[in-house]
Amino acid sequence: MKPHLISFKLCPYVQKAVLTLLSKGIDYEIEYIDLENPPAWFRELSPLGKVPVLKVGDEVLFESSVIVEYLDEVYGTSLHPSDALSKAQNRSWMEFGNECLMNVFNLIIQPEQQGFIEQREALRNKLDRLEKRLTGSSFFNGENVSLVDLSFTPFFQRLQYINEVSPGLLDPEHHPKLVHWSNKLLTQPIVSASTVAEIKQLYTGMMKKRSGYLSTLMT
Template identity: 30%
Template sequence: MQLELISHALCPFVHRACIMLREKGVEYSRRDVDLEAKPEWFLALSPRGKVPVLVADGTPLFESAAIVEFLDETHPPRLIPEEPFARARQRAWVEVASELLMTQYKTMMAATQAEFEAAAKTATAALARYDEALRKGELASDAFGLVEVATAPALFRFALLEERTGWSFWPRGSQVEAWARRLAARTSVTSSVSEDFPGLFMKLLADKNSYMARVRPAS
């Protein structure tokens, strides 16, 4: 199967698709687009004008969740459970992961202290939901499936933010911290972004006048 991923270097939803491609070990080409000046050929492929788009044997597929499931179905071994209840629960946690990414973005883009504190409170609460699920055994700390593919881009960025800015959103020593650090360091996760990703990521925060990029946390 010939695969081309239409992408953007910083998009976490593209990151999801790349992670699954890396996990499957399949060859693919990648073409980045400028989302500030979207070309007509891209808009013809993407009904919502968003990345990622996966062109599989000439057929364009859009939306990261659909792309990830397509790749899992067409490239064994399967990561997504066959059992209906388990599969439904994993899909539900994908929605939680998408909400986490949106919360993370608001936190990163907050320009004022008040905006940042409000967004950070929501981000911390979202991560606490994962911690509770891990403690209850609803999520497995050593698993790697659809939930982890969907959530890893956010966790990778939280770890990078902590390293580069000093801001941390998970409780020290918590199960979610250990889970997040394991996923953020997984080869498929780290190799799915460019070598200059950290610099590009921090430049984005600086260009957007991000509070996180300007202010260090109190020690």
């Protein structure tokens, strides 16, 4: 029975689940909904009204972190470190990655320049902290991809789009290890298949539609 993922084209949390499915070579189905006008069946199915939702037969899983951990546990070799403490630390950083995604969203929706600057500073502080945690290897735990790497990939993809509009958040001088890691993450062959092909246009379209301060910097 193929796992069935309910998605929204722009959702970075769904993308984490898709990256896990692709990375593990799991055969799956994906169904897109319009979150602005969700179908009645989705409101019934999703306890928090959010995507991703993963249907496994008649059972329903929600919350991306739970979905990702379930897929990792059930299919193939785990993408977590085997040592319990390292695994728990990786999970802590995966939560940190979820917070980074919230920062990115908050950055986009700030109506005024001052709020935008504050959010950019908050995000920069997170990036500084992450830079300190990295070792300079290709991936978070060394030369092999782990679940924590997959979890940060949607964040770096969106950061790249934002950096093109408002440069300076991620620069090689201040964040050499982050830039290296981000390049490694975004050039994984599975990344292009983890979203719809028009992700960049959709994302920049969403930034414009939100009409925040960031949209005034777009050409």
